[in-house]
Amino acid sequence: MIRLAHRWPGLVAGLLLLVLSLSGALLSIFPIVERLSSVQADALSTAELAERIQAVHPEVEQIRRRPSGRISAYWSENGVPRAAVIDPATGREIASADPNPFERWLTRLHRSLLFGDAGRMVMAAGAAAMLVLAVSGTALIARRAGGWRRWFSPLRGPLATRLHVELARIAVGGLLLSSATALWMTALTFDLLPDGPSSRLTEVEGGGRTGMPVAGMDVLKRTPVSQLRSLSFPDPADATDVFTLKTDRGTSHLDQGTGVLLAWSDPSAWQRVSETIDMLHTGRGAAALGLVLGFMALSVPVMAGTGFVLWFAGWRARPRIRGNVAAGRAETVLLVGSEGGSTWGFAATLHTALSAAGQTVHAAPMSSFEPARYRQARRILILSATYGDSAAPASARGFLDRLKFLPAAPSAALAVLGFGDRSFPGYCAFAQAVADVAEAEGWHMLVPFRTVNRQSPQDFACWGQSLGAAMGLELELAHQPVRPAAFPLTLVSRRDYGAEVQAPTIILRFALPKSPFWLRLTGRGFGRFVAGDLLGVLPDSSAVPRFYSLASGERDGFIEIVVRKHPAGLCSGQLFELRPGDAINAFLRRNPGFHAGRDAAPLILVGAGTGIGPLAGFIRANARRRPIRLFFGMRHPDSDFLYGEELEGWRRNGQLQRFDTACSRARQPRYVQDALRGESAEVARMVREGARVMVCGGRDMAAGVSAALADILAPIGLTPALLRAEGRYVEDVF
Structure with a gap:
């Protein structure tokens, strides 16, 4: 409901809001100019x-x-x-008392679109739309951030999203003030408010x-x-x-x-209130405030443009779900938590099958969850991906908080289906958390929690059979994954490692494509990325992408990944066949949970095998020479010492303070956790002084590193769990 209240006033009254905001911003200049020019x-x-x-x-x-x-x-x-x-000083005239013609014309445009009372009423409607947008936008930002106290929490998503929300965070107070005071002054003009005593x-x-x-x-x-x-x-x-x-x-x-x-x-008090409101709206008597409000008004055209881009991109990305009934009339409510849009495809398939079976179905994002609206619902079905390690995907922000604080569990039964990639340790963690919280709150589970691995149509169909049996229906879910939009990347160079130790590994460097601005604005191009983000590679014969951590950032001018060949691996096998000049289809997915950040806090980087990729990217981007300590595990230095020459060069020029290696097939085998224990005093000192630990590689390696750090940090009263809660211990594990 809040999202609808925000979307439609913006779309319907967009042009009117542009006129209001731009004319208001220009008018805010005159009071300060008058103040500065007056004797x-x-x-x-x-x-x-x-x-x-x-x-x-x-x-x-x-x-x-x-x-x-x-x-x-x-x-x-x-x-x-x-x-x-x-x-x-002299009592003599120095200028005309009449406002200049442009100011007079602009004032009439702002107040009435150059018309009379009819124009004032139209502009009042615009101010009302602005007020609704500001109020609903405030609620949506708080929901997206995860609560009012996290108002300025970091954002993720395409440029249009970040620009839209960042501007709104700053300008929403001014827009609330301007629109509310405009409505007050209009009401006075039409004698809708009492004159006061x-x-x-x-x-x-x-x-x-x-x-x-x-x-x-x-x-x-x-x-x-x-x-x-x-x-x-x-x-x-x-x-x-x-x-x-x-x-x-x-x-x-x-x-x-x-x-x-x-x-x-x-x-009278009434006169003082009216005069104050006039001052706040026009800036007459508070020129500096008026100028600030004018600058805030300039954000409206940008927010209007980015808002339209977001709406249009969402409209295009979301499958067309036909026969989607209103929430209050649906027997089955289908809630979707999606980051990249693929889960919506499964939701469309389920919606079609249920509708064909005679059910009335309402599909909506999880973020719109409002049980009071589901008056006739007999069941609520949740299809949700997981973002990063265990976070909510974009369309499910705030869902868990609302679920926990429901006064009572609804009578409707619940089913939760998770989507993810089993090779990652956080596989379906958010969907699992939803199911666990719902059960703890007393919800009746229609079917047990299940998962779909790598968009498997077979997993989805199997869950559909269980769901159909629980509902007393014949339910066949024949889903065909939609191939994501991707862009061609041309290989520039490759470096091969690891053949001697039966671990073939390559470093692939692709040319950076030039994406049009409108693609970068919607997050669909390669305009803005850093090491640690993900490259989704689409094999020729599959619609399901494989993700690789980026070892480069936009400023490096190329796209680089590290790939190990897996037996019968569809994607890695194709990548190993590439030669310079060949191309693949790929897309970018941001991964802000595994970014080095821009602060000066020291970094302790721990990785093994292909996990060196994003860590090398962090070091390469360390132009400010922040202290970085690297622990890198390999099989043998003569075969798979990835980035060996670069690491030594980065150490010489100060981008890398020091690096330690651990070789599992050397004369004295040891692992990366052994290298950490060998430098326990230095590691403990760095952590005590604020260092951040970043781990990338296989899950077994990560478990060993966590155990070693627990022993190292115990004497100083810290644990990996405490560091994780502070955002100082992060993993990218596969």
């Missing part, structure tokens, strides 16, 4: 200012001071009304005398120009007419013959 007269009293102006313009009728400090005078000359900006001043008459010089009036002498709003002069021919002085503190009437204060009125 200030704050040291003068109102009496002195009035005397100087009256000396030059004896027929002056009113003096006004704008919030910027600009002084204007109004008088009649031969029966013709005149107005001018006044130099307070009337002034206590009634009609006041003078004492019948005229002619007292303004320079001699005590009230005017005691009123500094900095407090002046306006001073209206009486008609000298009418002895009952009076001076009217308006200041920040209130309104007073003065006898024109004696200068005596005849009446005084404080502004």
